[in-house]
Amino acid sequence: MNTKFIAILTNQGAAKLANATALGTQLEITQMAVGDGGGTLPTPNPEQTALVAEKRRALLNSLSVDANNSAQIIAEQIIPENEGGWWIREIGLFDNEDTLVAIANCPETYKPQLQEGSGRTQTIRMALIVSSSDAVTLKIDPAVVLATRAYVDDEIQKHAKTRNHPDASLADKGFVQLSNATDSTDDTLAATPKAIKTVNDDVAKRLLRTDMPVGIPLPWPTDTPPAGWLKCNGATFNKTKYPLLAQAYPTLQLPDLRGEFIRGWDDGRGVDAARPMLSTQPATALRTGAMDYYGNDDSGDNRAAGLGFASEDSLLMGQPQNAKMPSGGLLPVEGYLNDNAMISLTDTKWIAEGSRWITVRPRNIAFNYIVRAA
Template identity: 25%
Template structure:
């Protein structure tokens, strides 16, 4: 037997048997300590009291051991104001005064301040085994019992572990995890001692909070028994690529049997993968989290099915237009609204106005419209008349046909009877009728036609449902106009630059008037010039009349200013005598450029005896 121990007394066993038979609980209420009569001894099961009791008080705690359910642990704290003796024995008593168990306790002195110079609380824990531990009840007087620090901490830990809020875990697994060894979970390397939430194990009964180990994992202390796993349990996840910073809760309803019940965990709050932003359409889970977001720009994108699409609405508008294609409307101003054409007998393209062409057909064609065309009716200057259509008022008319003007058949006669007899009273009722003359006609009156008062209007026909559909465009017809324009074919062409115009080699561009006029200048006068454009080489032709003075036999020279300075070069000057009078001898006129803006004209005498004086000279200069 061990040196120190606790054993049930014979009286205690008999009491336990009686309680079991009666189905009543075993009620333990007090513990006593003694000094063993002054010496250590070995208690026996036959004892009914301590050898010498020195103090008795209520039990502080009585509970089952976690690892050995048949073991009971009894605890008591002896106050600091009692003592002055040794403790060598202890006894646990029932509420009826029976010594239920006796303890051999290691000899310990319990001081008291009054006599020993110091004082302390004295804590005693006794462990004993019983076959009926589940029937044992602790009777406590709350006004007397004082809890130990260890008991309080243990009690608090147990109670906290039963709460729904659990200590956070480092990561939450995204798939099935092998419950052994350090490993990578949700992008995080977990090591021994770290807490992990397993919410998606293949065997759902394995879900829960676990502690990583180098070997086999174990469930966390706050979630390792059924009592600590309650429906609504919540735990925060600290890290992880997918599940980091998320809150999970247990949605399995109780009762829960750990290791048997499937534990279902769901994310209550956390990352869903949707980027921050403003969305018109959201997918939200049952916890109100946005799982996905879109910004559709159509009704279909919003899932709205009980409405019309844009093409359907356009079609309905076209069909429900107040005026269908082919309707004729009179307008009192010279302005054709969108969707209409003037009813002027003109030829139109079937491709440009397919709806109107289908409506009119070839009713008004004259045979010269050309392929792919149709003709409008002619309304200018015409009165419109309702088609007879079987009424018998305007018999024989076909719809859309023209009818010439006409006056209904009638006659006019002048009375020649002072008695104002009625016509036709003669023998034949005609010529010679009483009071009338057949030849008594009125003079011609009126204009070129018979007409009522009227307002001039412009009749137009609905050609398309503007602005919804302004006719189909024949791309093939336009394609011919999109080719390069030439002298033969109509098409498109680009505008030539001044450099292209000056080069004169490009035949696919069009020269604008401004480009043609570029650097063209002229002065049409006795002293004038013509400056050709740059694309013609920029040639400049100048002319002027001037006077040169001679001194007789030696001739003479003179410098003249040109009407326009040459921008680049002066090619040469030609001088011609303009004097009409004969001089004494022959003269030679010469000229040469002396600069871009000036020329020198010289007169040489051939005979040497010319008279002095001025000479009228005309010159012509070339340059660019």
Template identity: 40%
Template structure:
């Protein structure tokens, strides 16, 4: 069966009426698309005829229920009914009796499960109940095939996959590990040296320092204040991030290559003192700068915020809008977009488009179809005597010249755009081999005389019915308001 019919080739895939008054072109329907429509309709008709043939039917124009009858006949013939519940054949249709048997069987299973749960009450707590006292065991089997096991050992809790041997641990000192490698831990700091928290297999996690007295420069803290420490896996084992408890700053450092030395602590959020140390040539209040070597000031941030929040000077946008109304734009589509007019020499309503009327007071747009736009001379003297919006016909610079030919055959002495236009006359005279006349003792020969010389530029360059440069055709439109 054919795929969906391709939509008509228009900007939105829909059909539209044309409007000569506005230069709007109607949707063009070509033979390719109509042939596709015919092929698609015949394809659907062929599919329906095949369905009727499978039901031993022929098309009857007056019967509007044939497709329904054919589907009903085919389904009944090719998918037999079955009342059992033990058939896995997807080509068989279950009867209501089969559905009822399955429902009754499921109801019996639910009742049996409820009875079993009631029997277990008082022995093992079920979901939602509260068990009093404590339950002590060395291991719990949580899968019928013993694929996983929850156990306790040395005050740690393990969740183990018995098949692969892999396990998670909940350690007794408040951290979680995967095969003894910490995934998440939250631990207290006392007098540890932060340089020693460098092992990705032991120290990754969250650490807290609660006293200022333990946060010393000698123990390699970035500041002498209590706070929080994150130890994260990184390229060279780990990196550390420290948050002082009473400052809006963040410090970071990395373990260097070789795993033995640390980089200096770096403040990721500069303080006011740091910003004040920036020289003026490194500050910018502009919102249109692409520099990556300057710092934006508060004025720049506020200006950007006000613009995003709709507080910018909207008159700037109005001026820009009014400026471009009526300016010709080369547009690549034949359909004129909403809010624009085609520049086809048509009249427009000056009341409807007052801004456009200021630029074209006579209420008529220039006809730019097939035309080139030329810059106004404005006193330069290159194209003098021209008024704005005046038209100009085609022309070329004058080509002049002269030549004299005496007693020669034109096609032997012309080239380029010049050629012998008529058949030459001949007479017998005495000449040498170069057609020089009056040479004594020269033999008599036929000597040609050209009657006319022609000129044809097409012998050298491309020619047409007009003078033009190379070009690409666009649809000239303008914004109308």
């Protein structure tokens, strides 16, 4: 024959629950007791006011409404490992006035003590159907109850899912909302690594633009410019892609500095006058052969001769200040020295060869001129 395990309200419990429901108050269930039934499995009797053979009574750990049945409550108690030495066959629930309000039988189980060599923590649960679960409440002292692992896991899971946590502030820890904003003044948002990287990159660019503005040309030792730089090779560029570069070079064309020397802009000084910014200038040319003063190559006459020139920076008439002789001494200030003439009694001869001109350059080293573009 199958054994039936049941949980019922006692007559006193049913009366108290009905009264609480009628008055809109609550029945406070506070304690659970276990007993051994006097050595045999008892059958719950609503007339009972006590367990058959009570072994232990203590505060409940929890009292909750069954998630699958709103008319059923579940009472739970934990018996620690240091208590026991008896069988558990009956369970009772008591209210705050020590009245037995519910009673149940359960499968027989022995609760050992530690000194018996097999002590354990044991959880006892009673599921009880009531007419109104709203009229039942748990009244306990949380300082003297234990929590089951399942209860703790459930509470942690609930806590993890809930959004009812305090927000962090400058003074207290708490929840924060992540933000990718890089220009916000909100002190309740937390910056993401993406936002921090964006700021770092922007700061690096700003510092570089301050120390080395977009558009500045620099000599570079390899044939490939670094990222953000372009060769100064006369190429055109896209204004949309390089807006700051377009401010420096409105024609949208880079200067061609291949094989060129950079010269300081005259800016009204008069040394290299009448030249606009970024204008080019050819080299000064010197003729390798002497010609007469009037530019003829006639032979057979005594004429003043000298070197022809082209593309000069300036032309100084007369003797310059501090002019020196080939020996290094100062050239005397004499009128005949200002006529740009050289007389030789040796007859000059015409040679049938084309004229040759040379340009003069300083000592130099080749670098690749590049320009900061972004």
